[in-house]
Amino acid sequence: MKTMKNWLLTGLLFMIVSTAFSQGKITGTITDGVGSLPGANVVIKGSTTATSTDFDGKFTLNATTGSGEIVISYLGYQNQTVKFSVSNGATTNLGNIVLIANSNELSEIVVKSSVVDIAKDRKTPVAVSTIRAAEIQEKLGSQEFPEILKSTPSVYASKAGGGYGDSRIAIRGFDQKNIAVMINGVPINDMENSAVFWSNWAGISDVTSAMQVQRGLGASKLAISSVGGTINIVTKSSDVKEGGSISSSFGNDNYLKAQASYSTGLMKNGLSASVLFSRTEGNGYVDGTKFEGYNYFVALGYKINDKHSLEFTFTGAPQWHDQRSTSPLLSDFLKYGSDGKTPNIKYNSDWGYKNGEEYNLKTNYYHKPVMSLNWDYDINETTKLSTVAYASWGRGGGTTTNGGIKGNNAYSTNNSLRNADGLINFDLIQNWNSGKPTTLGTRTQTNGQYQNSSASGSATVTNTGITEIASVNSHNWYGAVINLDKKLTENLTLDFGVEGRMYKGIHFQNLIDLFGATNYRDATNVNSVPNPAYFSTTYAPRPSGNPFVSTDYQERINYWNDSEVNYYGAFTQLEYAKGNFTAFLQGAVSQQGYKRIDHFKYLTTDPLAETDFKNITGGDVKVGVNYNINEQHNVFFNTGYYSKQPFFNAVFPNNSSIINDNVVNEKVKAAEIGYGFRSKIFNATLNAYYTQWNDRFTQGTDPDAANNQGGYYTFSGVNETHTGVELEVNARVLEKLKLNGMLSIGDYKYDGNATSNRFDASNNPFPGGVAQTLYLDGVKVGNNAQTTMAIGAAYEILRGLNVDYNLNYSEKLFGNISPVNFLSATNKGSLELPGFATSDAGISYKFLFGKEKSNALNFRFNVNNLFDKTFINESFTNIFADDVKTPAAGGNPAITYAQAGALYRGIATGNKVYFGYGRTFNFTLRYEF
Incomplete structure (x- = not known):
């Protein structure tokens, strides 16, 4: 009996050891039925054993169990579960596994944190489009990051002035100040004015895993003001498949980019790391817009156990770029063209040559590193806690000038400070500033020195000069988001969370270049002893490589004020899902506090030197339902209401510390209805929307220079209504041919008339001022194309060799008003610009080599605006062809622009405009291992 027990124990131990140490391999290939899907995630269900497919869609997993299931996920495709069984030491090949396309879905496995609100196809009732990393990597090339969205319904992307990172985007007629931009669930819109500066995120395309555009109210649980929509950017995580890449790109105008990245993958100890570094430089398509930018990304992950995981990320993109931020007159584009009739679309009035080298008065320089720590805690099968804490330290600003020479500033295009080619004559400015003889005469000294200041003088004053200065806008920003996701029942899920942000903005000016003058005289600091003070220290307009550099070392001139914004919010969402029906109810409330500190304008003993916080409450409520009629058809509806807190300058108008007691929240009402169709070869989404935006706050400086006394105007009761329909389709009509298209028709206009009120510098009604009616009812909203269309095709010529083409068309584009x-009441409305179409084309080839063909060389060539079309994409003025160009004088009648022949394609040449880019190209070679 004892011997039998020993045999049984020995046999049992052998079985346990054999089971514990048995290993088999699972292999297979993941495709979409046409081509391979590189980078698909493959994980053994219930374990941490995972991998990613290689560049040919193949994968290999080492299994420690004889049977089980693998779960396959890929951005834009439905998750698939496949059973397996494998013998000890053997290999089981699962063959080709075909994933079903789901063009608007991001996999829940890829997006691990419940802080990130990703819409799911046929479930989340919002209008949404998703762009995967592969498409961004392939088609973006040397374009600006927002331009990858230009084939998305109701999106209008513009190069703006054309400087590196200066592009802008609008969704459904709302500019990016009213579009929530999120990176891994963290809002990045500026805390003071909600602006997004893409130059601060110039490297984000390098690390993006996927980008999703939710048009309208969106699916975010946070109390964010996504009036036009939400752009969700999901970056790469640390636990992507082990490997790396090295790439190099070049393009027109000496564009050059180099990039390297490496990821360890998830290691046995639960640690993972991913790093990336890139450098970009070029001369810029627009004249005088050189740039240099860097991008770094570090992600460190630690899967502590099955319940806890941490992810630390640190990323930044220090850059400087010369700009074209002064919009030239259309007549200047023509004047400096080759024949006076063809515009020189590269013309830039902000630069010239200084000592024989290119020099620009408008340079943006910034470094905005962002650090975040994500903690995901799977409390149990029904409860998950996600937390992210983040910090950002922005440092930098933008240059400009002040002062003048005999009343002329550096920006006027029709004065003696320019050469015959329209460029700024920096040699003349330097000679004048330093007292050397010029064609304008010779400058006189003040107190034995050549002192510059903000004064521009007059035609007879000879002691003023021009100075280049920088407006510094730095900040310190700290925040956190906590979300608890609880599955109450099989059909009900409750989310509850809190959010907090603390922001301090630091604003001042400093000296960049005295252009030969002795010093700069400044009398704006009432606390300065002596006053006025004199400055001669200059600073280079370049970002610091130190992400934590202080701004305290810099001397300040002209103004210095700080803004503090504290934001606290709570949010909740109840989601119901049963069968083919899903619904959600979401609500959020927030309090935003505004505080202003002025170090120059008020004595330190003055209560206005540091204000108390002005706290304003806001919030939103949203509800939506989706019903899947069958496997092909679904319908959805959503509606909501926002009470949106105003921007900082609405609380403290006119750059003063006097609180605007009349400030009110902006109100946004929206509703949307949609229909979706899905099949194996054709997908389509059709939706209609309505958005009403009331009580917008806008202000302007007092144009009456003789009496303004520091006064300003506010425009109250400015309301807008935005309606439209959107259609998005994609199809696989042949095995190797894919088609996509979209059509959006919008109607964005002002709703009702508004009122203009005039105030003095103390925010009191201007003495004798009378409120005036502004007849805005029915006027079109400017600077957004209200009708956009796109069609595209991609074809696989040979295995690994692909070509693609996209045509975009925009019309109903109106100028700013x-x-x-x-x-x-008899005004002419908004100026309509000519519609335009552009074509983009590309060809790519992927060559596999190495052991098991696990390495690849990728070649990509892009041409944007293939047919070199010339088009105006922005107008900052609203001058019509029948407006007066030359007033009546001496018995001669007034002459209109049309009568004078001063038109370009029907547009008066007195308008200030920007042209879009002509033909550009780029080529990328990437080695992946």
Whole structure:
């Protein structure tokens, strides 16, 4: 009996050891039925054993169990579960596994944190489009990051002035100040004015895993003001498949980019790391817009156990770029063209040559590193806690000038400070500033010195000069988001969370270049002893490589004020899902506090030197339902209401510390209905929307220079209504041919008339001022194309060799308006610009090599605006062809622009505009291992 027990124990131990140490391999290939899907995630269900497919869609997993299931996920495709069984020491090949396309879905496995609100196809009732990393990597090339969205319904992307990172985007007629931009669930819109500066995120395309655009109210649980929509950017995580890449790109105008990245993958100890570094430089398509930018990304992960995981990320993109931020007159584009009739679309009035080298008065320089720590805690099968804490330290600003020479500033295009080619004559400015003889005469000294200041003088004053200065806008920003996700029942899920942000903005000016002058005289600091003070220290307009550099070392001139914004919010969402029906109810409330500190304008003993916090409450409520009629058809509806807190300058108008007691929240009401169709070869989404935006706050400086006394105007009761329909389709009509297209038709206009009120520097009604009606009712909203269309095709010529083509068309694009130009009920409305179409094309080839073909060389060539079309994409003025160009004088009648022949494609040449880029190209070679 004892011997039998020993045999049984020995046999049992052998079985246990054999089971514990048995290993088999599972292999297979993941495709979409046409081509391979590199980078698909493959994980053994219930374990941490995972891998990613290689560049040919193949994978290998080492299994420690004889049977089980693998779960396959890939961005834009439905998750698939496949059973396996494998013998000890053997290999089981699962063959080709085909994933079903789900063009608008991001996998829940890829997005691990419940802080990130990703819409799911046929479930989340919002209008959404998703762009995967592969498409961004392939088609973006040397374009700006927002431009990858230009084939998305109701999106209008513009190069703006054309400087590196200066592009802008609008969704459904709302600019990016009213679009929530999120990176891994963290809002990045500026805390003071909600602006997004893409130059601060110039390297984000390098680390993006996927980008999703939720048009309209969106699916975010946070109390964010996504009036036009939400852009969700999901970056790469640390636990992607082990490997790396090295790439190099070059393009027109000496564009050059180099990039290297490496990821360890998830290691046995639960640690993972991913790093990336890149450098970009070029001369810029627009004249005088050189740039240099860097991008770094570090992600460190630690899977502590099955319940806890941590992810630390640190990323930044220090850059400087010369700009074209002064919009030239259309007549200047023509004047400096080759024949006076063809515009020189590269013309830039902000630069020239200084000592024989290119020099620009407008340079943006910034470094905005962001650090975050994510903690995901799977409390149990029904409860998950996700937390992210983050910090950002922005450092930098933008240059400009002040002062003048005999009343002329550096920006006017029709004065003696320019050469015959329209460029700024820096040699003349330097000679004048330093007292050397010039064609304008010779400058006189003040107190034995050549002192510059903000004064521009007059035609007879000879002691003023021009100075280049920088407006510094730095900040310290700290925040956290906590979300608890609880599955109450099989059908009900409750989310509850809190959010907090603390922001301090530091604003001042400093000296960049005295252009030969002795010093700079400044009398704006009432606390300065002596006053006025004199400065001669200059600073290079370049970002610091130190992400934590202080701004305290810099001397300040002209103004210095700090803004503090504290934001606290709570949010909740109840989601119901049963069968083919899903619904959600979401609500959020927030309090935003505003505080202003002024170090120059008020004595330190003055209560206005540091204000108390002005706290304003806001919030939102949203509800939506989706019903899947069958496997092909679904319908959805959502509606909501926002009470949106105003921007900082609405609380403290006119750059003063006097609180605006009349400030009110902006109100946004929206509703949307949609229909979706899905099949193996054709997908389509059709939706219609309505958005009403009331009580917008806008202000302007007092145009009456003789009496303004520091006064300003506010325009109250400015309301807008945005409606439209959107259609998005994609199809696989042949095995190797894919088609996509979209159509969006919008109607964005002002709703009702508004009122203009005039105030003095103390925020009191201007003595004798009378409120005036602004006849805005029905006027079109400017600077957004209200009708956009796109069609594209991609074809696989040979295995690994692909070509693609996209055509985009925009029309119903109106110029910006100034409300004070609408004092008459018989105004002409908004200026409509000519519609335009552009074509983009590309060809790519992937060559596999190495052991098991696990390495690849990728070649990509892009051409944007293939047919070199010339088009105006922005107008900052609203001058019509029948407006007066030359007033009546001496018995001669007034002459309109049309009568004078001063038109370009029907547009008056007195308008200030920007042209889009002509033909550009780029080529990328990438080695992946």
